[in-house]
Amino acid sequence: MAKLYVKSKDLVELVNTPSWMDKGLGSQNDIKEQERRPGSYGMLGTLTEEHDSIEEEEEEEDDGEKPKKRGPKKKKMTKARLERFRARRVKANARERTRMHGLNDALDNLRRVMPCYSKTQKLSKIETLRLARNYIWALSEVLETGQTLEGKGFVEMLCKGLSQPTSNLVAGCLQLGPQSGLLEKHEEKSTMCDSTVSAHNFNYQSPGLPSPPYGHMETHLLHLKPQPFKSMGDSPFGSHPPDCSTPPYEGPLTPPLSISGNFSLKQDGSPDLEKPYTFIPHYTPVSLSSGHMHSTPFQTGTPRYDVPVDVTYDSYSHHGIGTQLNTIFTD
DNA sequence: TAGGCCATCTGGTCCT
């Protein structure tokens, strides 16, 4: 077991140093993580046992005492094959770990551009995705209407479909005034809000929002206001957050979509939550002069997500706004 | 203690 552990460690270190290693989650921590999780690398131990048992089987087969099994003949697990298999498996595990770390990095970066970011109380993955969707929706509103959102409506938008704790967290964040550190986000690398404070001091309840005006939106809207694009390659998040550790995305950009294309809107501009969510990309003619635009279009007119999802408010939203929310996330 | 969340391992499938 210990032997295998060392082997795995070496292999892990052979993997290209990903960004999570730069951030102090280096291989040492990874190994510690493994130590903390005996089940994980223990699997290799299992493999070893398997290995042994296979060899025993081979020996038995050699003895010829066991009745022959029907079916496709299993390729004999020679020692060399076993070695190769194990090496392949260990390599694949390392790759998978790296891949998942990358995924988590991306999720972390997503958390950072969310209106509510706390180092101390991280949003769960699913809540991050939900909040992100709501946030995009809110930003779309700002872009489309050209006006800043009213506090209450904004908080409600952000909290749709979120769990009660997350709703509290978000609402608490937006309730905090500039003096509470919201504006310091760019200066201090840490938090946009301290969730521990917000969670304790603020109990967001969807319908009966506390007054007076919902938090201090200006600070958040600084974050929200559409930034002038210098070129097509610039994203509104281009400089945000400044301490973003992941290198800027250099891949092909998503073709511009009509703002209203992603949400079915009612006449008053609010999302029509009765309709199933359908993703219909709309092309907006743009100049490709910047050279950044990805020329391969989406499958125009072909809904990519046509999953009718019922996301009625769950038990979390105890007061139940009574709204139905369509979401791309199914639980 | 149950449930939620998470990291990891693993085997299968698809693609290059």
Added chain:
DNA sequence: AGGACCAGATGGCCTA
């Protein structure tokens, strides 16, 4: 053949 991606299984940690 090997890598990417995925989903299921497993086990640890944390919190209500």
